[in-house]
Amino acid sequence: xxxxxxxxxxxxxxxxxxxFHIIFPAFTIGLASYLAVLEALWLWKKDDRYLKLFxxxxxxxxxxxxxxxxxxxxxxxxxxxxxxxxxxxTGPVLGPLMGYEVLSAFFxxxxxxxxxxxxxxxxxxxxxxxxxxxxxxGTFFSAFWILSVNSWMHTPxxxxxxxxxxxxxxxxxxxxxxxxxxYRLTHMLMAAYLTTAFVVGAVGAWHLLKNNKNLCARTMLxxxxxxxxxxxxxxxxxGDMHGLNTLEYQPAKIAAIEGHYETKKGAPLxxxxxxxxxxxxxxxxxxxxxxxxxxxxxxxxxxxxxLKDFPADEIPPAEIIFWSxxxxxxxxxxxIALGLWSLFLRWKDKFYSTKLFHIVCMIMGPAGFxxxxxxxxxxxxxxxxxxxxGMLKTIDSVSPIDAPAVATSLxxxxxxxxxxxxxxxxxxxxxxxxxxxxxxxxxxxxxxxxVSLKLFDKA
Amino acid sequence: xxxxxIWAIILCFAIFAYVVLxxxxxxxxxxxxxxxxxxxxxxxxxxxxxxxxxxxxWLILGGGGLFAAFPLAYSVVLPALYVPLTAMLIGLILxxxxxxxxxxxKSKTQIWDKAFIIGSITATFFQGVALGAFLQGIPxxxxxxxxxxxxxxxxxxxxxxxxxxxxxGLLGSTWLIYKTENKTKRHMQFLGKRFxxxxxxxxxxxxxxxxxxxxxxxxKWFSYPRIxxxxxxxxxxxxxxxxxxxxxxxNYDFQxxxxxxxxxxxxxxxxxxxxxxxxxxxxxxxxxAAAPKKSLQFLLIGVLxxxxxxxxxxxxxxxxxxxxxxxxxxYH
Numbered sequence: 001x002x003x004x005x006x007x008x009x010x011x012x013x014x015x016x017x018x019x020f021h022i023i024f025p026a027f028t029i030g031l032a033s034y035l036a037v038l039e040a041l042w043l044w045k046k047d048d049r050y051l052k053l054f055x056x057x058x059x060x061x062x063x064x065x066x067x068x069x070x071x072x073x074x075x076x077x078x079x080x081x082x083x084x085x086x087x088x089x090t091g092p093v094l095g096p097l098m099g100y101e102v103l104s105a106f107f108x109x110x111x112x113x114x115x116x117x118x119x120x121x122x123x124x125x126x127x128x129x130x131x132x133x134x135x136x137x138g139t140f141f142s143a144f145w146i147l148s149v150n151s152w153m154h155t156p157x158x159x160x161x162x163x164x165x166x167x168x169x170x171x172x173x174x175x176x177x178x179x180x181x182x183y184r185l186t187h188m189l190m191a192a193y194l195t196t197a198f199v200v201g202a203v204g205a206w207h208l209l210k211n212n213k214n215l216c217a218r219t220m221l222x223x224x225x226x227x228x229x230x231x232x233x234x235x236x237x238x239g240d241m242h243g244l245n246t247l248e249y250q251p252a253k254i255a256a257i258e259g260h261y262e263t264k265k266g267a268p269l270x271x272x273x274x275x276x277x278x279x280x281x282x283x284x285x286x287x288x289x290x291x292x293x294x295x296x297x298x299x300x301x302x303x304x305x306x307l308k309d310f311p312a313d314e315i316p317p318a319e320i321i322f323w324s325x326x327x328x329x330x331x332x333x334x335x336i337a338l339g340l341w342s343l344f345l346r347w348k349d350k351f352y353s354t355k356l357f358h359i360v361c362m363i364m365g366p367a368g369f370x371x372x373x374x375x376x377x378x379x380x381x382x383x384x385x386x387x388x389x390g391m392l393k394t395i396d397s398v399s400p401i402d403a404p405a406v407a408t409s410l411x412x413x414x415x416x417x418x419x420x421x422x423x424x425x426x427x428x429x430x431x432x433x434x435x436x437x438x439x440x441x442x443x444x445x446x447x448x449x450x451v452s453l454k455l456f457d458k459a
Numbered sequence: 460x461x462x463x464x465i466w467a468i469i470l471c472f473a474i475f476a477y478v479v480l481x482x483x484x485x486x487x488x489x490x491x492x493x494x495x496x497x498x499x500x501x502x503x504x505x506x507x508x509x510x511x512x513x514x515x516x517w518l519i520l521g522g523g524g525l526f527a528a529f530p531l532a533y534s535v536v537l538p539a540l541y542v543p544l545t546a547m548l549i550g551l552i553l554x555x556x557x558x559x560x561x562x563x564x565k566s567k568t569q570i571w572d573k574a575f576i577i578g579s580i581t582a583t584f585f586q587g588v589a590l591g592a593f594l595q596g597i598p599x600x601x602x603x604x605x606x607x608x609x610x611x612x613x614x615x616x617x618x619x620x621x622x623x624x625x626x627x628g629l630l631g632s633t634w635l636i637y638k639t640e641n642k643t644k645r646h647m648q649f650l651g652k653r654f655x656x657x658x659x660x661x662x663x664x665x666x667x668x669x670x671x672x673x674x675x676x677x678x679k680w681f682s683y684p685r686i687x688x689x690x691x692x693x694x695x696x697x698x699x700x701x702x703x704x705x706x707x708x709x710n711y712d713f714q715x716x717x718x719x720x721x722x723x724x725x726x727x728x729x730x731x732x733x734x735x736x737x738x739x740x741x742x743x744x745x746x747x748a749a750a751p752k753k754s755l756q757f758l759l760i761g762v763l764x765x766x767x768x769x770x771x772x773x774x775x776x777x778x779x780x781x782x783x784x785x786x787x788x789x790y791h
Contacts, residue, residue: 066558074548080536401538424560
C-alpha cells in the first residue's frame with residue numbers, strides 16, 4: 001500500500017481548509033457590499049422593500065460570516081503548524097502584510113459586525129449604515145492584503161535574501177504591488193461580486209417560481225442580473241489580462257493550462273484533450289489552429305513555449321489545471337450568456353414571467369463558488385512545485401511534523417468541517433426558503449419607520 | 460529601547476487583550492453547564508453575541524504578529540504545539556458557530572448549546588496546555604522544532620490546561636454578574652465564588668511549580684537581589700485576591716470582574732518575568748528570533764496608527780451594548 005508522506009498530507013490539509021474557507025469570503029465580500037447597497041437604497045428611497053431585503057440577507061450574512069471567521073482562524077495557524085520553514089523564510093515579507101490585514105480589516109469587520117447585527121435599535125439608522133459600510137470596507141481591505149500576500153508568492157518582488165535564507169524586504173511598494181497583484185485583486189473581487197449575485201439571483205428566482213408577484217424576489221433577481229450582465233463580460237476581460245500577466249511571469253503555468261507540451265510557432269487553442277503528464281503528450285485533441293498564439297501573444301504565428309522546454313522539476317501538473325481552468329472559463333461563459341439572456345428578456349418585457357429563465361438562474365446559483373474554487377486550483381496548483389515561485393520549493397517549505405500527526409489533524413478537520421459547515425449550509429438554505437416578502441399584512445400597514453424597524457426583532 | 464523589545468511588548472499586549480476578552484467569552488461556555496434554563500442561557504449568550512468576534516480577533520493579531528515580528532519563534536512554536544493548537548482551533552470552530560446556529564432551529568438548540576460548552580472548554584483547556592508546554596521549553600535544532608508530536612504532553616501542561624478552565628470560568632461568571640440581573644445574577648455570584656477559589660488554588664500551585672521546571676526560572680524568582688524586584692508581584696496578587704474576595708462577598712456589580720482581570724494581569728506579568736528575555740524558552744531570545752528591522756518598522760507604523768483606532772471603535776461597540784443585557788435583545 002502506498003503510504004502518504006507528511007508533505008502530501010500537509011498539502012492536502014491546506015488545500016482542504018483553504019478551499020472550504022474561500023467559499024465564505026467569496027460570498028461575504030459580495031454580500032457585505034450588497035447589504036450596504038440595500039441599506040443605502042432604503043435610506044434614500046424610504047422603500048421598505050429594501051429594508052426587508054436587508055434583514056433577509058443580514059441573517060444569511062451572519063451565518064456565512066461566522067463560518068468565514070472560524071475557518072479563517074484555522075488558516076492563520078496553518079502557515080505555522082504545517083509550513084514552518086515557509087513561515088520562517090517568508091515571515092519578514094509576508095508577516096507584515098498579514099499584520100496589516102488583521103489591523104485594517106479583521107478588527108474593522110468584527111468591530112462593526114455587532115452593531116450591524118444587533119445595533120439598529122440602539123444607534124439609529126445613520127450610524128447603523130455607517131457600521132454596514134465599515135463591514136463592507138473591512139471585507140475589501142481583507143481581500144486587498146491577502147491577495148497581495150498570495151500574489152507575492154506568485155510574482156515575488158522587492159526583496160533580498162539574508163544569510164540564514166530568509167526573504168528580507170527591500171521595497172514595500174514593490175512587495176505590496178507586485179506584478180500579478182492588480183490583476184489578481186480585480187479578478188477576485190469581480191468573482192466575489194458575481195458569486196454573490198448568482199446566489200441572490202437564484203434565491204429571487206426560486207421565490208418567483210413559487211409566486212410570480214413577489215416584489216422582493218423580483219428586486220433580488222433584477223439586481224442580481226444587472227450585476228451579471230455588466231460584470232460577467234468585464235470579468236472575461238480581467239481574466240484575459242490576468243492570463244497575459246501569468247504568461248509573462250509564469251509561462252509554465254500557461255503551458256500547462258493550455259495543454260502545450262511541445263514548443264510551437266502558431267500554437268493552436270486546445271479546446272478539449274486529455275493531457276498525460278507521464279508521457280508529456282495530450283490526446284484526443286479538439287483544437288482551433290493558431291488561435292492559441294493569437295490569444296496569448298496577439299499574433300497568429302508567435303511561438304509558445306511548451307512544457308517539455310522547461311526544466312522537468314519546475315513544471316506544474318497539466319492533468320489538474322488543464323481541467324480546472326476549463327471549468328472556470330466554461331462557467332464564466334455561461335454567466336455571460338445568462339446575463340445576455342436577462343437583457344434580452346428585459347427588452348421583451350418577459351423578465352419576470354419566463355419560467356425557464358428562472359429555473360436556469362436557480363441552477364446557476366452555486367456556479368460562482370465552483371468557478372472560484374476551480375480558478376484558485378488553477379492558479380495555486382499552477383504555481384507548483386514552488387510556494388514562492390522560482391525561489392522556494394513546496395518540498396522545502398513544510399514543517400518537520402510526523403505523518404501520523406498530520407493524518408490525524410486532517411481527519412479531524414474533515415469531520416468537523418463537514419458536520420459544522422454542513423449544518424451551516426443547511427441553515428442558510430432554510431433561510432433561503434423563507435419568503436423574503438415576509439408578513440404581507442404588515443407591509444400594507446407599514447407606513448412609519450417605527451413599525452418596520454420591529455422586523456429586526458423578529459426571532 | 461530596541462524595536463525588537465517594543466515588538467515583544469506589543470505582542471504581550473495583544474495576547475493579554477486576547478486572554479481577557481476571549482477569556483470571558485469562553486468563560487461563558489464554561490459556566491453554561493451550570494445554567495440550565497433556556498431563558499438564562501439566551502441572556503448569557505447575548506451578553507457577548509455582538510462582541511465575541513472582535514474579542515477573538517486579538518488571537519489572530521497575536522498569531523499574525525508573531526509571524527511578522529518573530530517568524531523564527533512562530534515557525535518553532537506552532538509545530539511544537541501542533542496537537543494542542545489544532546484541538547484549540549476545533550474548539551473555537553464549534554463554539555464560534557454555536558452563536559448563530561443555536562437560534563436557527565428550535566429543536567436543535569440543545570445540540571448547539573452542547574457544542575458551545577464542549578467547544579469553549581476544549582479551546583480553553585488546550586490554550587492552557589499550550590501555555591504549559593511552552594513554559595516547559597521547546598527543543599530547537601537549527602531553525603526548527605526538534606521533538607516528537609507528543610512532546611507537549613506532561614503533567615504540568617495538563618495541569619495548566621485545567622487551571623485555565625477555572626480562570627476563564629472566573630472571568631466568565633464575573634462578566635455575567637456585571638451584565639445580568641436578578642436570579643441570573645445571583646446564580647452567577649454563587650458560581651463566581653467557586654471559580655474564584657479554584658482559580659486561586661491553581662495560581663498558587665502553578666506559581667510554585669514553575670520555578671522547578673527550570674533552574675533559570677528558579678534563579679529569576681529566588682536569587683538575591685532579584686527576589687526584591689519580583690517580590691511586588693506576589694504581594695500585589697495577595698492584595699488583588701483580598702479585593703476580589705471582598706467584591707464577591709459584598710455582591711458588587713462590576714468589581715468582581717475588574718479584580719479578576721487584575722489577577723490575570725499579575726499572573727501574566729509573572730509569566731513574562733519567567734520567560735524574559737527569551738521568546739521561546741529555554742534558549743531562543745527576542746533578538747535572535749526577530750524579523751529584520753525593515754519588517755518590524757513597517758508594521759510598527761501600522762500598529763501605531765491602527766491600534767488606537769481599533770481601541771476607539773471597540774470601546775464604542777462596548778458602549779453601545781453597555782448596561783444589563785435584557786431578554787430578547789437579539790435580531791434573530
